[in-house]
Amino acid sequence: MLLDVKDIHKTYATADGPFEVLRGIGLTLDAGETLALTGESGSGKSTLLHLIGGLDTPDRGQIMLDGVDIAALDDNGRADLRRGTVGVVFQQFNLIPSLKVSDNIAFQARLAGRYDPDWLTVLADRMGLTPQMGKYPEQLSGGQQQRVAIARTLAPKPRLVLADEPTGNLDEATASVVMDLMLELVTVTGAGLLMVTHSDALAGRMQRRLHLRAGQVA
Numbered sequence: 001m002l003l004d005v006k007d008i009h010k011t012y013a014t015a016d017g018p019f020e021v022l023r024g025i026g027l028t029l030d031a032g033e034t035l036a037l038t039g040e041s042g043s044g045k046s047t048l049l050h051l052i053g054g055l056d057t058p059d060r061g062q063i064m065l066d067g068v069d070i071a072a073l074d075d076n077g078r079a080d081l082r083r084g085t086v087g088v089v090f091q092q093f094n095l096i097p098s099l100k101v102s103d104n105i106a107f108q109a110r111l112a113g114r115y116d117p118d119w120l121t122v123l124a125d126r127m128g129l130t131p132q133m134g135k136y137p138e139q140l141s142g143g144q145q146q147r148v149a150i151a152r153t154l155a156p157k158p159r160l161v162l163a164d165e166p167t168g169n170l171d172e173a174t175a176s177v178v179m180d181l182m183l184e185l186v187t188v189t190g191a192g193l194l195m196v197t198h199s200d201a202l203a204g205r206m207q208r209r210l211h212l213r214a215g216q217v218a
């Protein structure tokens with residue numbers, strides 16, 4: 001099993017006192033599997049994704065990735081995880097304006113020591129970005145920038161791809177194309193995909209669906 005999440009609890013300190021966002025969440029994901037994470041705004045989806053991506057730590061519970069408990073890793077261990085094993089796609093593209101598209105796509109793979117020019121060529125081709133490789137991010141449309149961001153995430157061939165509304169600000173047709181590519185590339189690399197979405201149509205394209213309600217699996 002690629003990912004095994006057990007009994008995750010997370011409480012935030014707020015002005016009104018402690019607020020328990022996640023109240024005993026569990027989920028599993030195999031390599032090559034796709035899982036949609038749905039739920040109302042505020043139900044804790046992004047919080048859960050952050051914890052699984054090692055961007056924050058749970059108060060209680062276990063997050064096993066390839067048999068390693070990431071909740072027990074120190075900061076360095078979590079940084080290693082973020083560099084190579086787990087790829088995260090956010091709504092904001094966070095492309096580097098001074099780098100060409102090709103170097104943006106290669107950026108994380110180089111950092112992770114997993115730069116593979118042949119794979120980058122395949123990615124660019126499948127994402128329809130080959131003609132854009134020599135351009136800068138500001139010269140691209142929103143949908144093209146989104147595809148660059150996804151290609152960048154997939155470039156190091158992460159074992160697990162976490163995506164938070166990756167197509168949230170794209171029109172339906174572009175979102176569908178981007179989704180096709182992402183699902184195809186995840187299949188090609190054998191990665192697991194966990195994706196937060198508000199869209200029933202997109203959730204329906206994933207193999208399984210997990211619905212959160214007020215910090216618990218509904």
Ligand SMILES: Nc1ncnc2c1ncn2[C@@H]1O[C@H](COP(=O)(O)OP(=O)(O)OP(=O)(O)O)[C@@H](O)[C@H]1O
Pocket residue numbers: 012013014019021039040041042043044045046047048
């Ligand atoms: N750092 C924080 N400090 C305090 N409260 C927080 C913090 N981050 C999130 N929250 C609260 O935790 C709850 C869950 O937030 P989260 O972003 O995980 O929800 P979500 O399901 O992803 O929502 P959305 O669909 O709107 O993105 C919300 O009520 C939010 O206000």
